[in-house]
Amino acid sequence: MKILVYENTFQGFLTAIYEAFYSLEKPAKIISKFDYLRDFQLQLDTEVVEISVNQEKADKVYNAVLKKISTGTLSNLYYLFLSSDFDKGILAFYYLKFAFKKGKYTDNYLVDENVKPVHDIVWKVKQEKHRMKGLLRFKLLDNGIYYAAFEPDHDITELIAPHFSRRLGDQFWIIHDLKRLKAALYNKEEWIISDLTEKELPPLSAKEIEIQEIWKKYFKHISIKERKNNKLQKSFMPVRYWKHLVEKEE
């Protein structure tokens, strides 16, 4: 069983897909290095090929998708890459194999076995992106920076950063993915992605706790007790996200 392992960047992902297309023996799995290092079973496999990033090969795949298929398919590929799905590499390979046959109509084959799994994963990533635009919570630190920690299922920091740079354009902010130890940092002009392992925060601003108390009070009182329905609440707002919600803290 041949396994391709790629470096965890979009270029690395595309390079691995390129190699899969041009190798005689088709790979059984295409795995990110991140997943590979955590899976000891896989490491025992002898036929592991580590693929290093090759910009030229990555560009070839990128441009071929853009020219011969569609921007929609390229965007799906990118969302797929950002997902935490273990099998995303091999799914991308079969998706593209199908896509190079069907061309620009690829994404209309909604129930095809090569297309549907990809669309389903892309939907999950987009769903979480939309949810986090609402569920992210900033706290004002005493150095004047608004800081938000979150632990999303998928790697969506760079997907939501543009939204907050438009919306909260006149304040310093940090969006910190504690799972992946990366962050988007914004300086009122532009945002960048950076590694951020620091977990110790500067103290909160004096006003922060007061505002949080008012928000918690509001949250409690806006609910109609005659209509109480915790199940409905949880279906809209999965419990795994509650950890970083101010209104759900005790």
Added chain:
Amino acid sequence: METVKKMAILADSAKYDVSCSSSGSNRKNSGGVGNGALSGICHSWSEDGRCISLLKTLYTNNCVYDCAYCINRISNDIPRASFTPRELADLTIDFYRRNYIEGLFLSSGVYPNPDKTMENLIETMEILRKEYKFFGYIHVKAIPGADPLLINKAGMLADRMSVNIELPSEKSLRLLAPQKSKEKIFKPMAQITQGLMQIGEEKGKYRFSQKFVPAGQSTQMIVGATNDTDLSIISLSQGLYDNFKLKRVYYSAYVPVNEGPNLPALIQAPPMKRENRLYQADWLLRFYGFKASELLDQDNQNFDMDLDPKCDWAIRHFDFFPVEINKASYNEILRVPGIGVKSAKKIIKMRKFGKIDFLGLKKLGVVLKRAKYFITCNGRYSEGLYIYPENLRNRLIQKKPADMQIKIFQESGL
């Protein structure tokens, strides 16, 4: 009084208002804080499962009116509080910068009169828009009886405006809210509609026209406080969508908060199932091309509590079916129970590239359990399906866990 105490009192007073939608506005952030998100964004969900998108609060819960159904009526002995415009604007900004909310839903008790109330709401919005350069969402109530100039001014600052109809008939209004009248309520509504149309015309003429409630107007009706029928309620809704170009009509299951000779008893549970049926019917009006008169008539004036309005219609019009998935028009497909707007669109998109079969429909997300009685794929019904029209109704009624919950809830008498 401390802000945190005011918040508790005024949130309690505002919570029976249903609308919390933040959709329909794409106001840009030009050099300040905030912007609109066209599809709207929910920021949290309270324990009753309702979405929290806007900071929904009253400016004051003081009120000179004595509407029988309302928690804030003058004759109730409850804690009273008022914000100042500055206080409320500050709070909105502080919440917004922390991403708690999409904006502000600003309503108020009428105190000491409609004009002064409207002025207070306008002042709050002016601080937000002009001083704080806030471009987030604002939904404001138009207070019936306020000067048309004030209503117009509010419309220039807000994204959405609403006037609550409260009760679906003049008779019910007389009974429970004698200080309000149909005329008083429809006047500001008509004014907003006219303002919207005028802006629409100007948009064609000038490059920059002013914004006037870009997200349109909505309204709300209380269900179950009076003996109005579902037919009269959805006929009214249809009129509001057709004539007043409303974006949304909200229905609010009456929560008994007061005692009164003309009111349901205090122990009665809110009619949640009925509210649910009205919303389903409302969706059929807005997105499925149904008319109120198709859904209910003089012989059936209320919705079937066991069956959703679409299934009910389908059973009563069984000669309309079967619909052939590979040939029928979009509007015909939309009439099939178990097929929603999303699936119908997918079907149209997909069938250009090959025939669709039942397995394909299932993968698309069609609820075959309901749809299979009403459709054929390539001229055939689902395999092994026998249809006995007289038995169809029983087949389609399913007890869901949600029904159970409501039942337990009603029995416990809470």
